[in-house]
Amino acid sequence: MKRIRSFFLVALCALAFAALMSACAGGNKDNKQEAEQKTVVDDAGHQVVMPAHPQRIVAPYLEDPLVVLGIKPIAQILYGNVEQNYLKDQLSDVDIIDTTDVGLPLEKLVELSPDLIIVGKGMASEDAYEQYAKIAPTYVIDNIDKNWRETLLGLADLLDKKQTAEEKLQAYDQKVEQAKEKIRQKVENKTAAIVVLTEKEFYTMGHVQGGRLLFDEVGVQPHRLTPSQEEWNTLSLEKLNELDADYIFIIKTERYQTSELERSSLWTSLTAVREGRTFEVESGIWQYSGLICNELGLADIVQAISAE
Incomplete structure (x- = not known):
């Protein structure tokens, strides 16, 4: 009888331990998922929940600073006859988005399935922003054309690439x-x-x-x-x-x-x-x-x- 009781006690302890480990594993998984996202406030005042390490970025007219930071966007912008041919080696295999007549086409965005969209204020009226945000987390950045240095540093801060940006700017200033x-x-x-x-x-x-x-x-x-x-x-x-x-x-x-x-x-x-x-x-x-x-x-x- 004592032997049977001992067996049940051991079994109960094992079950309790397994349940505890399962709960811890679930908690760690939840914490990991939370760690993979972050919440930021963009230059238009939107609170944006975005991936901590986005892999599929669409950023019209921001391809240059993204490449500088070592990030390859999944699309490149074409506007009229003005092409960024100077980036063709770095972006030879990415999709081209023609914004000449319709701005940033929503159907193309859906097809690309980005995990982050970054746009300048000029492309982000409230109506447009709402449409973009339905497709992917959307971050609005200011002064794309006014100050490229601030744009680069702003993107670097957003994407955790500050050291890279500072090193690149230092080398550029020397040139x-x-x-x-x-x-x-x-x-x-x-x-x-x-x-x-x-x-x-x-x-x-x-x-x-x-x-x-x-x-x-x-x-x-x-x-x-x-x-x-x-x-x-x-x-x-x-x-x-x-x-x-x-x-x-x-x-x-x-x-x-x-x-x-x-x-x-x-x-x-x-x-x-x-x-x-x-x-x-x-x-x-x-x-x-x-x-x-x-x-x-x-x-x-x-x-x-x-x-x-």
């Missing part, structure tokens, strides 16, 4: 200083302009994108037709004779064919044209902002000015 030193003597007391030409008018770029790089970071003096506040200055061809900049960077696009204008005396009489100081640059680099495209822009600037 800027090297570029400035290489062209310092040639650009002293000289002016530059960045233009888009059409057959009926021309545009000068202000302190945005490639203009911010050339004028604000590298420190080349902008020509007087460069807008100080607006992103672009639209000018009639009658004003072309006033474009007496020492250096002219021409953003070439498929949209405008300007061969006839460039053969005209209006163009060939300009100082920079006569002295061989005009340089064609890619719209896909000079009309974007980001560390990678800026490094390519730096190479354009140094190569153009050093070679003349």
Whole structure:
């Protein structure tokens, strides 16, 4: 009888221990699931519950900083004729989303099945945000076009990549200083302009994108037709004779064919044209902002000015 009682006591203890272990395992699983998510507040004030380590990110116009951080988005944006061809090696196998006519297409987003969507405020009206958030956690970030450094650091903070961002920025700043030193003597007391030409008018770029790089970071003096506040200055061809900049960077696009204008005396009489100081640059680099495209822009600037 005592032997039977002992057997039952041992069995009960074993069952109790098994139940305890099962409860602990379940608790650990729940804690692990909670640890795989985090709650953040985006730049529009939304409280966002998102994966702690997202694997399938869609982030229109933020592909450059994501690649800098070592993160590969699952899609790349195409807008009109301006493509980020400079990222083709890093993003050769990702889907292309054309936002030219419809913004960020919802059907394509559903098809891609992202686990995180990151958009700028310009693409995130309340209606649009609600639609995106039904597909995946959606984080709104500010100043995509205004300050690429802040955008990079903001993404790094969100995605736990702060050290990577700081190291990349430090290396980039060294490249800027090297570029400035290489062209310092040639650009002293000289002016530059960045233009888009059409057959009926021309545009000068202000302190945005490639203009911010050339004028604000590298420190080349902008020509007087460069807008100080607006992103672009639209000018009639009658004003072309006033474009007496020492250096002219021409953003070439498929949209405008300007061969006839460039053969005209209006163009060939300009100082920079006569002295061989005009340089064609890619719209896909000079009309974007980001560390990678800026490094390519730096190479354009140094190569153009050093070679003349």
